[in-house]
Amino acid sequence: MTGICKQHEIHYRQALKSSRQKATPARLAILEVLEHARHPLSADEIKGALPKGKTDLATVYRNLEMLKEKGWVSALNISSQTAYYELSKLEHHHHLVCESCGRTKALAGCKAAELTKNFLNQKGFARIARHSLEYFGLCKKCERTNN
Amino acid sequence: MTGICKQHEIHYRQALKSSRQKATPARLAILEVLEHARHPLSADEIKGALPKGKTDLATVYRNLEMLKEKGWVSALNISSQTAYYELSKLEHHHHLVCESCGRTKALAGCKAAELTKNFLNQKGFARIARHSLEYFGLCKKCERTNN
């Protein structure tokens, strides 16, 4: 898509270096794509947005996996078929997902975390690492086109 | 597994009939399995719990799909790899999912619905049909075995 902008590139290189990860072109490009994404993307969509289809899908998956482990990227459970990825540097948040077109909107703030505490010492769970809260509906665009 | 108990069978037959769906053995058996399940099951697990492995997996999937459309069964987004199904006749609720063993616990009550209203008239969404709220952590059993 667009090239990598210098600002970001420098930032990413430092982040990668401090985690002892190599700053490969594929990695920088994937981060750049996610940086500009308006909504969470599937691995395939990410590959599609990469400059000149030279990067293999396997590489995309491998990098997403490591970015996820480092906590830089998070995967969403909005489809039981496909994972969608976004940068996790944004404030913790949830989404509205259109069941017709799949478009998502981020929702600021999260009240669900408060609820978490109530569950911690019950139900035989040692600890709760994360939660997912997603709303599914119909965006206005899809409603108009009667989907 | 166990046979179909008469009580349930009669109930299911009526429900199916009123939706103009045939009461096939596979259908009745799948409903019976879900009725007795202690936690959401994958299509494969459902097939495994069916009497004498004669029902094809494709049939299980096709039936789950129709049961979902009728609103009798709902699928959970707890893994982006596999769908887990449960009867939706239970009170609306969410789950605790152990990231190690996959075991789930149902959580009574749902505070998330309240939050929904706040989103309805914003974000360009026409309406919100459903939401998913799942907590992921480690159940005590898995913590003990140091997973």
Next chain:
DNA sequence: AACTACTTGCAAGTAATTTGCATTTGTGAT
């Protein structure tokens, strides 16, 4: 410039789910 461990592309492999099609089976009508 050389070394080496980490990365990548490519091809093959898996797991979950879907689809095509010929055959069988519930069900309402007879």
Next chain:
DNA sequence: ATCACAAATGCAAATTACTTGCAAGTAGTT
């Protein structure tokens, strides 16, 4: 009860999303 037929099923093949093995390439150190 029997019939007719749309709906449902089994089986095999296809599809999708993702993973893995391996030889070749490369970032980052020396």
